[in-house]
Amino acid sequence: MTTKKIAAIEQVKIDSRYLRGGITEGLADPITGAISEDDNKLLKFHGSYQQDDRDQRxxxxxxxxEPxxxxxxRARLPGGVVTPAQWLAFDQIACDWAQFGLRITTRQTFQWHGVRKPFLKPTLQAINDAMSTTLxxxxxxxxxxxxxxxxxLSEQHGLVQEWAxxxxxxxxxxxxxxxxxxxxGKKVEDAIDGEDFEPLYGKTYLPRKFKIGIAVxxxxxxxxFAQDIGLIAIIENNQLLGFNVAIGxxxxxxxxxxxxxxxxxxxIGFVRPEQLLAVCEAVITTQRDHGNRDERRHARLKYTVDKLGADWFLEEVQNRSGQTLEPSRPYHFDHNGDRFGWTQGTNGRWHLSLRVDSGRIMDTEVGPWLTGMREIAKIHQGQFRLTCNQNLIIADVPEADKAAIDKLVADHKLDVYQTQSGIRSSTIACVSLPTCGLAMAESERxxxxxxxxxxxxxxxxxxxDERIVLRxxxxxxxxxxPYLGEIALVGRALGRYDLRLGANFSGERLNVIYRQNIAEPEIxxxxxxxxxxxxxxxxxxxxFGDFLVRTGVVAEPSSRLIPLVLQPA
Structure with a gap:
């Protein structure tokens, strides 16, 4: 009898006693600044990655x-909402235990980098003390x-945040x-099924990471459309009717x-608000039961959908959820970037959107971002909102406080949005070197x-002033x-990138490879x-992306696959 092959991480999860592994013992080991490879895989579920400074290797x-x-x-901040008290607590964590300040991620939350092992537990405790989690x-x-x-900005947007x-x-x-x-917390001695269990995920959790996003x-x-589950809010006559559901x-x-x-x-269809959680759970459990556990490169939901077919997947979701999806409702997207400057909400409150280069909030020669935002957090009575484009919104500001906010923004040189170019305002860069172990080329730097x-x-x-999406x-x-950039650079080696072109401004079309493995002069x-x-x-x-497709500089790709290489016409 042959045993079905599974990826190594699957056995690690099975043996982990519901994500415990040897993490506690690894943290207590004073001989090394690291933990074991298996425990590092489990640590990710707790919200942390082990890294090393590749500049020093x-x-x-x-x-x-040793390295x-x-x-x-990472913190878990649904919708990127941060209170002033949380901001100040997160700022203190960055100053006490981390390096490189605070960083807004492309998933609308904060990351801290450079936390050494002895400070890992105090850092996670401090995040939880600030009414957040990293789980x-x-x-x-x-x-x-x-x-x-x-x-x-509207009651409906508030409802969407509640759903997040x-x-x-x-x-x-x-x-x-x-x-x-x-x-x-109290230790569960044996962590067997009767004492500690995962009613949704089971011992092996999902085959791969899973992401959900809501757009209005x-x-x-x-x-x-980059999410495993993408939810498009359908609002008519100021009422949230429900969501179009995109999968894969x-x-x-x-x-x-x-x-x-x-x-x-x-x-795959439209759901009403009362159907949403059941449908999302059915998508997750279908991926749990049918996703690829043999090869992690093929384990994301997109491969499951392509293997089994979107029609089969829809039928399975409806059977599992007990809900019938309606035909999708019409919608239209203008763009996938952020708006900058002041905007007034329907309730009379104001919101100031600031551009943050690569999401990095720290004091540099460019500007004292960490100090400036600390001073704003001390007086702000509303919220902060982090965006998926690594930017920042000072939200829910009363009219009487606008002048004070403006002064602090100007005093600390945080008003770069007023003079930035169109392409700079639409640029995203990942962390990459020196901390990311997967990086092949520079990005943020x-x-x-x-x-x-x-x-x-x-x-x-x-x-x-032309807004061009650069990733x-x-x-x-x-x-x-990067595959949603009108222009994108994807690292191949130090100083060398694939140049990709032709996505559209609203994030509804993939780009294609225009040249492979080229350096800056050719770019x-x-x-x-x-x-x-x-x-x-x-x-x-x-x-720009539409121009490139219309004029035949690049061919329009399919919605799923990107052609390997397209040369100019």
Whole structure:
């Protein structure tokens, strides 16, 4: 009798006693700054990754020292909502235990980098003391739920935020291992099924990570089609009628393996609010039971949908949920970026959206962001909202407080949105080097080098104010959602990238590879020519990605697969 092959992580999960493993013992080991490989896999479910400073690797190797290990930690903040008290607590954590300040991620939450092992438990405890958690921000579970920003602009946006909270809470793991390890909770001695269990996930959890996002047309500011479950809120006559449901979105791929690919979510129907949780659970459990547990490269929901078919998947979801999905409702997206400056909500309150380069909030020569936001948090009486484009909203500001907020913003040079170029305002860059173990090329550290050169080219053709979606990723795994960039750079090696072109401005079309494995001089030369053509040949109000497809510079891809290489016509 042959035993079915499973990926190594599957056995680690089975043996983990519901995510306990040897994490407690690894934290107590004073000999090393690391924990074991298996425990690092389990640690992800608790909201942390073990990393090392790759800038120091070679020097430390020569000195016969172990790598400079530290940990990245994420908070779970559904919809990116942060209170002033939380902001101040998170700021203190960044100052006491982390390096590189606070970082807004592309999933609308905060990350801390460079936390050393002795400070890992105090950091997680401090995050929980601030009325947040890190549970399930990583790992093979439903992760951070993202949602349309500025929900206070209307009652309906507020309802959408409530649904983000409900989804997040409903699909959290139930294991008591998190409280036991990090919060000094009561230990469950044997952690057997009768004492500690996962009613939704089971011992093996999901085959791979799972992401849910909610968009409110006409803004696709969460890139809803990049989600495993994308929910498009349908609002008519100021009433939230329900959601169109898209399944099978995902951005990850592997260089040289055309069996891996980015995919846009497939819209399978419309659900009313009272049906939503049951339908989401049915999608999750279908993926739990039918997802690929043999090969992690093929374990995301998108591959399950493509293997079994969207029609089969819809029928299975309806059978499991007991709900019949209605035909999808009409909707329209204008763009997938953020709006900057002041906006007044229907309740008379104001919201100030600020541009944050690569989401990095720290004090630098460019501006004292960490200090400035700390001072704002001390007087702000509303909320902060983090966006999926790594930006920040000072939300729910009364008219009387606007002047004080404006002064602090100006005093600390946080008002860069007023003078930024169109392409800079629409750029996302992943963390990449030096901390990401998957990075092949620079991303966050390359963006401030590349952007001035692109702005020089755009100035040449009077295109400085043209909003062009640029995504920079240090590897093909897709954290910066590069496959939805009108222009995207995907790292191949230090200083070398695939240049991808042709996604649309609203996040509803994938881009394609235009040139593979090229360096900056060729990237700039290509874009110089294309910007010139765009300025001379564009139609009125035409966006750059649409121009490239219309004129045949790139062919329009299918909704699922990206052609390997398309050369210019």
């Amino acid at each position: 070679e020097d430390r190797r020569k000195q016969k020292l 400079a290990f530290s940990f990245m930690i 399930a921000t990583c790992g093979d579970v439903n992760r951070q739920v993202v949602s349309a920003t500025n929900p206070l 909270d409900k989804i997040s809470e409903t699909f959290l793991p139930k294991t008591r291992a998190y409280a036991e390890i990090w919060l000094d 047309p006409p803004l696709n500011d969460v890139d809803v 979105g995902g951005m990850g791929a592997t260089h040289g393996d055309d069996t891996t690919y980015p995919r846009l979510g497939s819209v 390359y963006a401030p080098i590349l952007l001035p050169k692109l702005e020089t080219l755009l100035d040449k053709y009077q295109l400085r 920079i990723s240090g590897c093909p795994n897709g954290c910066a959602r 700039l030369s290509i874009l110089d020519e294309l910007f010139g053509r765009f300025a001379a040949e564009r139609l009125e109000s035409e966006h």
